[in-house]
Amino acid sequence: MTDELVHLDVAAGVATITLDSPANRNALSAQLRGELLGHLTAAIEDDGVRVIVLSHTGRVFCSGMDLKESRGAGAQDQGVGEFPAILEKIWASPTPVIARVAGPARAGGVGLVAACDIAVAAETATFAFSEVRIGVVPAVISVTVLPRLLPRAAHELFLTGETFDAIRAERIGLVNSAVPGFDLDTEVHRYTEALRMGAxxxxxxxxxxxxxxxxxxxxxxxxxxxxxxxxxxxxxxxxxxxxxxxxxxxxxxxx
Missing domain, CATH: 1.10.12.10 (Lyase 2-enoyl-coa Hydratase, Chain  A, domain 2)
Structure with a gap:
């Protein structure tokens, strides 16, 4: 039996969805995408869930698409079909979603962060739209990322693929709060409790x-x-x- 790569835990009205594939930097493999979409759907449909937190294990939040699976894929390949659905599910969720980012996010991983209503990152977390450096276009994630970013920053970072830190991510609108790593969970809890006060x-x-x-x-x-x-x-x-x-x-x- 294949081990689960995404976990769902519900306690006190908070659903925590955890990416747990550290061996490949929580890359968006077919299995991870399928499980993530399923758990998001379950959390949103649970009337007892008031807030959803998207978190991760390991040093990396999400490294983007699983390139081992993507090599050789055709333009009409259905292997990434769930990813737009995942971003839309988070973006349109009637339940508020918080991203808890303790490590690097790249490409599709940044798309996940941007889709969430609120994003909290450790100051040591880094981000990059690395697509152009491997010859592809950050097209799908642009749907959730561009509404968040300052236009000048979007042009620079999408075109150069350069890495930027959480402090800058906060400054350009990608994340709401960049805090020292030891304060990350406290800050996530602060937002969680604030959201739970809303009807x-x-x-x-x-x-x-x-x-x-x-x-x-x-x-x-x-x-x-x-x-x-x-x-x-x-x-x-x-x-x-x-x-x-x-x-x-x-x-x-x-x-």
Whole structure:
């Protein structure tokens, strides 16, 4: 029986999905991709899960696609078919997703980081869009990466393939927080607890709002956002939240 390369653990409303293929630097092999997609789906569909944390074992977060499997693959090869689905699953997840990055991320690994709502990295972690240096294009990951990066930085780093550190990753928008390694789990926990204070439905709707394209006319934007606001003010979560505030207690979802 083949050992599992991705693990899912759920405790206290937090689903931790751990890449556990350190022998090949957590490369996105077919097995790892399949298991990652399956665990993401399970975590998102679990009503008891309030936050998802994407983590890893070993020194490397994720080195990108498994090049041993990719050699000789044709343009229509289905071997990487799950990867866009994985990025979309994270990006569109109604449950907030946090990336916990304790080591290097390359190529597709950076795409995973960018797809998450919040990314926390150890200061010693490094990043690179290494695709051009092996003759390929960082096309799929651009869908999640480009909305995060400053345009000048995107042009420089996509075209040169140069390695950059977590401090710069924070400065250009790839990660939210770069901290000393010994503070990594504390910082992840801080974000986890902050997200758990939000109402699940409100968080899901806010994520959808952040992803949506804005109408061209500002009057249309205001009308759309007013409708969204009114719906949630009158909804079950909104009423519970206001009642809890008046009674000076924690709302039901934060207890």
């Amino acid at each position: 699940p439905g409100a968080l899901a709707a806010t994520k959808a709002m952040l992803r949506s394209e804005r109408p061209a006319a500002i009057s249309e934007q205001f009308a759309e956002m007013q409708e969204l606001s009114a719906r949630h003010f009158a909804g079950k979560e909104g009423q519970e939240g206001m009642q809890a505030f008046a009674e000076k207690r924690a709302p039901s979802w934060a207890q």
